Amino acid sequence: MQGLSASGLLEFCAPGEISWSYAQRAYVPAVPSVGLLRSANLLYATLAHEGELERVRPLVDSVRAEFGLERTVWGVKFQEQKVTWEFYWYDHSDGIPLTVSRVHRALEPYLHLPDLNGGWTEPIWSISVDIDSEVLDSGNVPGVHVYLPRSVQPPVCISYFLGSDGLRLENTYFLFQDHDDALFASIDW
Secondary structure: OHHHHHHOOOOEOOOOOOEEOOOOOEEOOOOOOOOOEOOHHHHHHHHHHOOOHHHHHHHHHHHHHHHOOOOOEEEEEEEOOEEEEEEEEEOOOOOOOOOHHHHHHHHOOOOEOOOOOOOOOOOOOEEEEEEOHHHHHHOEOOEEEEEEEEOOOOOEEEEEEEEOOEEEEEEEEEOOOOOOOHHHHOOOO
């Protein structure tokens, strides 16, 4: 992280910030977070390592403007000898529904999504996009991963890839909940 420190890009938690889990649930940290590094620093470090920080930083700023400072989960994957970054958004309590068009709005100044939202009516638990050097070079994201809640016990989300050619089943996730969890209580399972 020395390069980020020298460039002034390191971000630190400030007083009064809410801490969010990877599933975007507010929590009280075990130790005070003021002055600790924000999660975006890991994203920036991997982007810098791969030579992509300059191209992706404006996109990160656009995503934060749409969803909030700490309301995007950053994932980094290394598979088949390449690095991919995955940006996740959850249907959270900002009062604005999570939609494919909202993700499109956040990405559009920098990356283009095909028209994916026509007639979409399913409630969405989460949406994510994969970004790699090829996507950055072309300026086109082939689609999004959507995670849809299902009314079964225990609750599950089914993951699909939504591209210009429609939906493709990807995975099923079991969701384990705390009975006092307001996020789970707000979903019509």
